[in-house]
Amino acid sequence: MTVGELVASAEGQLASKGVPEAAANAEFLMAHLLECKRPAVRLQSSRALSANQERHYRQLVLERGRRVPLAYVLGSQDFMGLDIRVTPAVLIPRPETEELVEAAVEAAKRVPRRAGSLQVLDIGTGSGCVSIALAHLLPEAQIVATDISAPALALAQDNARAHQLGQRIRFVQADLFHPAGKRTTAAWADVAVSNPPYIPSGELPGLEPEVLKEPRLALDGGPDGLAAIRAIIDEVPPDLRPGGWLALEIGHGQHEAVRGLLAAKGFHSIEVRRDAQGELRIALAKRPG
Incomplete structure (x- = not known):
């Protein structure tokens, strides 16, 4: 034929x-x-x-x-012009997350320059797409990328090596609730960024069959969709240097709740940005100091 x-x-x-x-x-x-x-x-x-x-x-x-997702069948997904290998061990990179990267880059440019490199924390790295894109866009950045999933971390490391970035991204297996792995005594990160699970548990059964083939760990945000977001906002401040920024991708309709969580933890200069579809999906906030 x-x-x-x-x-x-x-x-x-x-x-x-x-x-x-x-x-x-x-x-x-x-x-x-x-x-x-x-x-x-x-x-x-x-x-x-x-x-x-x-x-x-x-x-x-x-x-x-x-109904296996196209990216899984092909084995890769384009992300900001970068070819990212994907498997069912990781969430498939999406356009909204490109906007998260853009917000994190903008935040990085607002950070006062200190001696040494820019320090970035990527919480829940999955395929490594966010860390890899940030490393390309911020040549001075050194990145720590965490994930609780060993298969996801192995794939992310492979992706980083494929883009010759293995020396600039350190991968750490860590629970989302302890984003930097072993807690250090001194704040070290200039920017923390995360695309956490944010879909309410009760909404998962109604998702497209393709989405349900992605890792539940990367999708399920608990009863209100805010469990991981709440944990990150609670836990990340000791890792952020004073004046450091937190950038989060959030779910539909979560912007007011996320604003409240950030404000309650002392973050200021809070912004929630719209994605290409006009939805409020990217939260950006500054740690006091």
């Missing part, structure tokens, strides 16, 4: 399984098979594939038809 015939067949198969944007998914899977960009797939519509290629493509389509 030709590329065009297989893509058309896959589109119908994926649509029958309820896969959103079935046509685009069919083309992305073919682009992956042919090792080309998606627009090039249509230019090769009359190309005949070998039996092995056809078999491989049908397997990719079958997997996507089971």
Whole structure:
């Protein structure tokens, strides 16, 4: 069969399984098979594939038809122009999180310059996408990235090495409730950043099948969605230097609660920013001092 015939067949198969944007998914899977960009797939519509290629493509389509997220099927996800390897051990990077990185970069530029490098704490690093993007955008930064999941940390380390950043990002296995791992006596971080789990537990069953295949640990924010956010706001101040900044990605409708939690802990200059869809999703706050 030709590329065009297989893509058309896959589109119908994926649509029958309820896969959103079935046509685009069919083309992305073919682009992956042919090792080309998606627009090039249509230019090769009359190309005949070998039996092995056809078999491989049908397997990719079958997997996507089971509602396995496209990024897991492909094995990677673009994040701020960076190729980030992903597996079911980690949350798939999303566009909102790119805006979290942008807010953290802006916060870093507000930090008074001290002797030595800029110190950044990434809480719950997952794939490492936030740390890797920050390291690219802030060449002076040294980053500590934590996660409770050993498989996630192993993948994040691989991603950092793939981008030649292994020397600038230190990965630490740590409970979210103790963000810096072993507590130090002196504040050390200029910026702390986190995309924590923030979906209320009761809302999880209603999520898209693809989302439910991502790690529950990275999604479930407890009964009100604020358990991890509350813990970070409570625990991170001793790690932040006076005048340091905390940047958080938060869920829909959580902005007022998060403002209150930050203010109660003494943070000031609190901002909650809108994402590209107009939702208040990025919280930024400064530690007193």
